[in-house]
Amino acid sequence: MKKSVFYHAGCPVCVSAEHDIISLIGKSNVEVVHLGEQKTLIDEAEQFGVSSVPALITPNGNVLHINFGASLTDLKA
C-alpha cells in the first residue's frame, strides 16, 4: 500500500491525533511531516488541499482534516 502522509505542527491536538492515527493505521504506513520544522513543505501541503493541521493525506490523495490544531496560514506567519 502506498503510504499516507500525516501533516502536523507539534501542537497538542496534533500530537494526540498522531498517536491515534499511528495506532490505527500502523507506523510503517504513515509518513509524518512536521510543518513547523519543515516550513518549505507548507506550499506542497497546500497544493494537496491541506488547509489546517493535523491532516492526513490518504494513499489515493484525499485529505482528512482531523480535529483542528492550526491553520496553514498561521504556520506561515
Place this chain on the structure above:
Amino acid sequence: MKKSVFYHAGCPVCVSAEHDIISLIGKSNVEVVHLGEQKTLIDEAEQFGVSSVPALITPNGNVLHINFGASLTDLKA
C-alpha cells in the same frame, strides 16, 4: 483490537470519509453508525465527545472529527 466507531449521517463528506477510513483501517475494525437513521444514538455519540460528523472514536476513546459534514445539533432537528 477493540473496534473503532465511525459516526456519519449519509452526507457526501461523510461517505467519502467513510471510504477512506475503511480502506485505511480495514472494514472489520470499524463499526459504522448512521446517526441520520439511528437518531436514538445521537445522545450516546455526544457523550463520547462527538460534536459533528463524520467522526471516528478510536479504540481508546479518543474522538477524531474528520473534515466537517454536519453538527449533531443539526441532526437532532
